[in-house]
Amino acid sequence: MSTTVDETLLRRIEEGFSHAVIAFVDHDGYPLSVATSYRVDPSRGVIELDVVAADVPLGRQVNVVFSHIRPQPSVGYDERRYVSLWGSLSGTASGYELRPGRAQTWDEREVPFFQYSELTVPQAHAYLEELSARQDRRIRPKLSGGWLFLRATRLPFLSAMVVPVGLGTAIAALDGAWHWWLFLLTLFGAAFVHLGLNVANDVFDTMSGADAANTTPTQFSGGSRVILYGLMSRRQMALLSTGFYAAAIGIGLFLAVDRGFWPLLWLGVSGVAISIAYTAPPFRLVHRGLGEVAVGAGFGPIMLLGAQYVQAQRVTWEAGFASIPVAILIALVLYANEVPDRPGDAAAGKRTLPVRLSKHAVILSYETAVLVAFGLIAGGAISGLLVRPAILALLAAPLGLKVRRGLRENYDDPYALMPSLGAGVNLHLSTGLLLIVGYVISIAATHNMAHVPLYLH
Secondary structure, eight states, X not given: OEEOOOHHXXXXXXXXXXXXXXXXXXXXXXXXXXXXXXXXXXXXXXXXXXXXXXXXXXXXXXXXXXXXXXXXXXXEEEEEEEEEEEEEXXXXXXXXXXXXXXXXXXXXXXXXXXXHHXXXXXXXXXXXXXXXXXXXXXXXOOOOHHHHHHHHHTGGGGHHHHHHHHHHHHHHHHTTOOOHHHHHHHHHHHHHHHHHHHHHHHHHXXXXXXXXXXXXXXXXXXXXXXXXXXXXXXXXXXXXXXXXXXXXXXXXXXXXXXXOHHHHHHHHHHHHHHHHHTTSTTTOXXXXXXXXXXXXXXXXXXXXXXXXXXXXXXXXXXXXXXXXXXXXXXXXXXXXHTSTTHHHHHHTTOOOHHHHSOHHHHHXXXXXXXXXXXXXXXXHHHHTSSOGGGGGGGGGTHHHHHHHHHHHHHTTOHHHHHHHHHHHHHHHHHHHHHHHHHHHHHHHHHXXXXXXXXXXX
């Protein structure tokens, strides 16, 4: 990052490095780099360099780099830092003297590598623009088609819709309503809505400045950033999102005509509307602290009841009750993932709940919501509102403790928090899959046993 050449920077150079490297273009036009010893005179604002064997050009612009890195066996490197100075050299009795005019520096103790990479994105764009002008052709970053699609759509997050669709279908199957082709259509329809939402979020977060303001994205937060990096244009992403929504609407209309028009129409319209209003103006629900409510509703009751209705052509109180813990846990995935985005979101006016609340309130709310979700599952299984094998879902509860511990210990360190954010995703997925397993056990018992024990029903 560019910085001012002052006494503080010069003292950092004096104390933090073992040698300097002079980089220059020689008289024949070849670039050369030569290591040498150095001394710093902060009071005069100069660097004294020992003479080297190469013919260093005096009176011309050179680059002097001070760097440090420590190798870690089987791990990589740490303690990475450097200072890069530009200026002209003058000769002295013992060597050379550099009076730097500008500087660039990085110390990973102050700015982690991944954040440093994000902070230098504008510099990278400026370089590509300059290179494009020199080459008289458009030069931009590229990614292979498969990886670009994976990144732009955030395909791995589709687990969020697998749980409600699978559980809604399982509840219907317990009552004898099961059509595999309808299940696949429902799954694809829900997936297209989810992909449309993911891509639309990037479009609107780019427009609002939220992506540009966020310099600490993680594997689980910060969006795909393909527009910000120049991998795809905003128009291309908007068209991609429109295509996903069009496919979802087409499947939804077919299911509505075939299985029950008005109930499925209203569920479908609600799901699409909520997903668009999530980040799109004028609603921008996530900017108003309502993102968790929107995500919980869309990936909870709407998808789960919709999946049940497609199979059974009716909805039940049991499915409605089952959708509540599913909604809470998927809302908590978003909630935790918003924690590392707080500074960027606040700068862009994106007032998510973690932006609005204190650290203590955020963690307490997470703990309370997890207890409510698993309390509902336990209560439902014991009382018979859910099938009793659904109690197996409590096996996923320890993942909530991992997220809680991560939030307490690494709240302000986005990269150290990443494993805990992953645990939050797995908490929702594991709980949902165990609920489905509970229903599959009950379905198998119902269809294969003349007298089903109470604990399997």
